[in-house]
Amino acid sequence: MAYGQTGTGKTYTLGRLGEEDTAARGIMVRAMEDILADVSLETDSVSVSYLQLYMETIQDLLDPANDNIPIVEDPKTGDVSVPGATLVEIRDQHSFVELLRLGEAHRFAANTKLNTESSRSHAILMVHVKRSVKARDSAFSSENGNSPHMKTLKPSLVRKGKLVVVDLAGSERIDKSGSEGHTLEEAKSINLSLSALGKCINALAENSAHVPVRDSKLTRLLKDSFGGTARTSLVITIGPSPRHRGETASTIMFGQRAMKVENMLKLKEEFDYKSLARRLDIQLDKLIAEHERQQKAFEDEIERINVEAQNRISEFESNHADALEKERLKYQKDYMDSIKKLEEQLVKNQQKNGSEKVPVGLREDGSALTSSTESSKVSAAEEVAELKKLLQQENLLRKTAEEEVNNLKSQIAQWKRSEASGNSEILKLRKMLEDEASQKERLEGEIAILQSQLLQLSFDADETTRRLDRGGSGKVPSGLDSLISQVKHHQQDSGNGEKASIAKLFEQVGLQKILSLLEAEDADVRIHAVKVVANLAAEEMNQEKIVEAGGLTSLLMLLRNSEDETIHRVAAGAIANLAMNETNQELIMSQGGIGLLSMTAANAEDPQTLRMVAGAIANLCGNDKLQMKLRSEGGIKALLGMVRCRHADVLAQVARGIANFAKCESRAATQGTKTGRSLLIEDGCTSMDCTEC
Numbered sequence: 001m002a003y004g005q006t007g008t009g010k011t012y013t014l015g016r017l018g019e020e021d022t023a024a025r026g027i028m029v030r031a032m033e034d035i036l037a038d039v040s041l042e043t044d045s046v047s048v049s050y051l052q053l054y055m056e057t058i059q060d061l062l063d064p065a066n067d068n069i070p071i072v073e074d075p076k077t078g079d080v081s082v083p084g085a086t087l088v089e090i091r092d093q094h095s096f097v098e099l100l101r102l103g104e105a106h107r108f109a110a111n112t113k114l115n116t117e118s119s120r121s122h123a124i125l126m127v128h129v130k131r132s133v134k135a136r137d138s139a140f141s142s143e144n145g146n147s148p149h150m151k152t153l154k155p156s157l158v159r160k161g162k163l164v165v166v167d168l169a170g171s172e173r174i175d176k177s178g179s180e181g182h183t184l185e186e187a188k189s190i191n192l193s194l195s196a197l198g199k200c201i202n203a204l205a206e207n208s209a210h211v212p213v214r215d216s217k218l219t220r221l222l223k224d225s226f227g228g229t230a231r232t233s234l235v236i237t238i239g240p241s242p243r244h245r246g247e248t249a250s251t252i253m254f255g256q257r258a259m260k261v262e263n264m265l266k267l268k269e270e271f272d273y274k275s276l277a278r279r280l281d282i283q284l285d286k287l288i289a290e291h292e293r294q295q296k297a298f299e300d301e302i303e304r305i306n307v308e309a310q311n312r313i314s315e316f317e318s319n320h321a322d323a324l325e326k327e328r329l330k331y332q333k334d335y336m337d338s339i340k341k342l343e344e345q346l347v348k349n350q351q352k353n354g355s356e357k358v359p360v361g362l363r364e365d366g367s368a369l370t371s372s373t374e375s376s377k378v379s380a381a382e383e384v385a386e387l388k389k390l391l392q393q394e395n396l397l398r399k400t401a402e403e404e405v406n407n408l409k410s411q412i413a414q415w416k417r418s419e420a421s422g423n424s425e426i427l428k429l430r431k432m433l434e435d436e437a438s439q440k441e442r443l444e445g446e447i448a449i450l451q452s453q454l455l456q457l458s459f460d461a462d463e464t465t466r467r468l469d470r471g472g473s474g475k476v477p478s479g480l481d482s483l484i485s486q487v488k489h490h491q492q493d494s495g496n497g498e499k500a501s502i503a504k505l506f507e508q509v510g511l512q513k514i515l516s517l518l519e520a521e522d523a524d525v526r527i528h529a530v531k532v533v534a535n536l537a538a539e540e541m542n543q544e545k546i547v548e549a550g551g552l553t554s555l556l557m558l559l560r561n562s563e564d565e566t567i568h569r570v571a572a573g574a575i576a577n578l579a580m581n582e583t584n585q586e587l588i589m590s591q592g593g594i595g596l597l598s599m600t601a602a603n604a605e606d607p608q609t610l611r612m613v614a615g616a617i618a619n620l621c622g623n624d625k626l627q628m629k630l631r632s633e634g635g636i637k638a639l640l641g642m643v644r645c646r647h648a649d650v651l652a653q654v655a656r657g658i659a660n661f662a663k664c665e666s667r668a669a670t671q672g673t674k675t676g677r678s679l680l681i682e683d684g685c686t687s688m689d690c691t692e693c
């Protein structure tokens with residue numbers, strides 16, 4: 001910023017182009033030269049807006065028709081921007097100088113008596129530089145495994161810088177500038193914004209809680225430039241003439257006050273979530289397309305194999321059916337022929353035998369008979385031989401047929417084998433598809449993890465920003481801390497939404513991490529963490545997990561070590577929740593819980609703390625196995641002692657504890673010890689004013 005009386009050289013210092021003589025270049029030109037020398041135009045971008053603030057209106061010096069541009073403030077980061085202004089990307093020094101020249105030509109300059117070229121407006125040059133830097137590996141630590149997919153999904157980190165060069169209008173007093181009419185209004189408006197700037201500088205110099213940045217557009221626009229997270233340089237310009245000694249003195253005093261303002265520098269980095277989301281989308285689309293392609297190829301392959309197998313089966317069946325039928329017919333025909341031949345032979349034989357009967361009838365001398373019997377014997381032997389021959393032929397044919405059938409059988413077996421190998425191919429393809437599906441599922445799981453990490457990172461970023469905005473210590477809280485802030489926020493909500501968000505947190509963050517925050521150095525973090533644990537402990541399904549993860553021990557440690565009553569109250573509440581379960585009751589007792597609860601009760605001032613402690617002891621009172629130990633460790637004494645606090649909530653819990661203790665009778669019955677009721681009487685329960693309970 002350059003601040004000073006009209007005509008003392010603000011524009012001379014900041015805005016000169018120095019085209020003929022490079023030594024005469026102003027800060028704007030030199031700054032851009034420096035930036036351009038240090039950027040790589042492939043990975044970085046430099047863009048410029050040039051504005052003027054005239055009578056509380058912001059005008060675009062690169063597009064004068066664009067006037068009355070609104071100022072926008074990011075509620076999260078506090079960053080100030082003027083999104084309505086023309087933003088020109090700069091690639092070289094020459095184009096920047098041209099841009100400045102254009103802006104200067106548009107700059108409004110009204111004449112005053114003091115300086116005919118006096119600038120009546122504030123000129124503001126904004127240079128935005130963005131640089132892509134590699135995402136820090138730590139953001140995506142190995143806790144998610146070393147999947148190669150995760151490595152490619154790191155969001156890139158964008159480092160952002162903004163240079164604002166402000167050539168303020170002259171700071172002279174109205175009477176001296178001789179302004180009147182419209183020019184007087186101008187002078188008033190200039191004075192208003194400069195005096196608002198002065199007030200802000202004073203407030204910042206004195207570390208005042210309230211800085212009146214909202215008093216003028218100038219201070220709103222420069223909000224993140226002074227007293228914030230930027231580095232600020234102020235040039236003050238003065239005139240040597242004794243006539244201006246008043247302005248000179250006030251300008252120097254302004255500079256002196258400004259020197260007291262302390263800024264806290266902050267590197268502005270953000271993850272490029274948009275491009276990561278784009279990459280994730282593309283990757284997901286690719287995976288889906290690949291999966292669909294493989295599925296289709298698989299189905300086509302199955303279809304092809306099926307069709308081929310069907311064709312082969314039907315071809316084979318038809319071939320073999322034909323061959324079998326032919327064989328069958330052939331054998332049938334051969335068989336029929338043989339039968340026919342045999343029948344003919346038989347008929348022939350019978351005829352032969354019939355014709356031989358005559359001589360037999362004529363046999364009287366016996367000789368004729370002898371000769372006829374002989375010939376019949378010979379013909380029968382021939383017949384037998386022929387029949388044997390036929391039988392042999394028949395056997396031969398049968399054998400050939402059997403061989404043929406065996407042959408066919410072996411062909412069928414071979415075909416079945418080839419079908420089995422086809423089936424194994426199908427199985428192989430099916431397995432490949434299943435692998436593919438499980439791979440896809442795994443990737444989707446990884447993407448889900450990544451998205452939840454993104455969520456956590458954005459929470460981190462929000463929380464960091466909030467802390468720094470609060471003028472914080474610069475300590476960057478863990479991701480859980482910000483999530484706890486979320487819970488803190490949700491704790492104000494009512495109904496199921498709260499439970500759902502805590503359950504979500506529980507899922508996202510993991511119990512171990514939440515419990516580890518119970519030992520955080522920052523008390524604020526501890527308080528929020530114990531609140532989260534208490535909320536989780538209210539859900540029966542979480543109680544066992546909390547105890548298993550060592551949550552009970554941590555809560556008892558908080559009672560022992562913490563001095564903060566809020567922590568005592570919430571931790572006692574969480575213990576009371578855990579004490580609803582019988583197994584936990586034994587653990588609380590064995591870890592010295594009664595002593596710690598009694599100690600907390602003795603030191604408590606807040607009735608709500610006593611209520612929680614009394615609630616926890618009251619839950620323990622209901623376990624008759626633990627009664628004697630509870631009493632011997634001072635639990636009953638502590639419970640009755642809390643009657644001193646006459647708060648109705650506390651008394652209700654004490655009464656519940658007394659009632660629980662009094663109604664357990666099985667111990668007394670089985671062990672022959674005194675009943676809870678009589679022990680209470682011994683401890684002086686009845687000597688108290690029972691109407692209180």
Ligand SMILES: Nc1ncnc2c1ncn2[C@@H]1O[C@H](COP(=O)(O)OP(=O)(O)OP(=O)(O)O)[C@@H](O)[C@H]1O
Pocket residue numbers: 004005006007008009010011012013115117118119120168169170171237
């Ligand atoms: N250091 C310097 N050396 C030589 N001439 C200078 C110097 N400083 C300023 N001038 C001259 O003084 C005149 C006024 O300077 P300039 O316009 O920079 O003042 P200004 O403070 O910006 O005024 P205004 O507030 O009216 O805009 C110009 O003609 C400029 O050339």
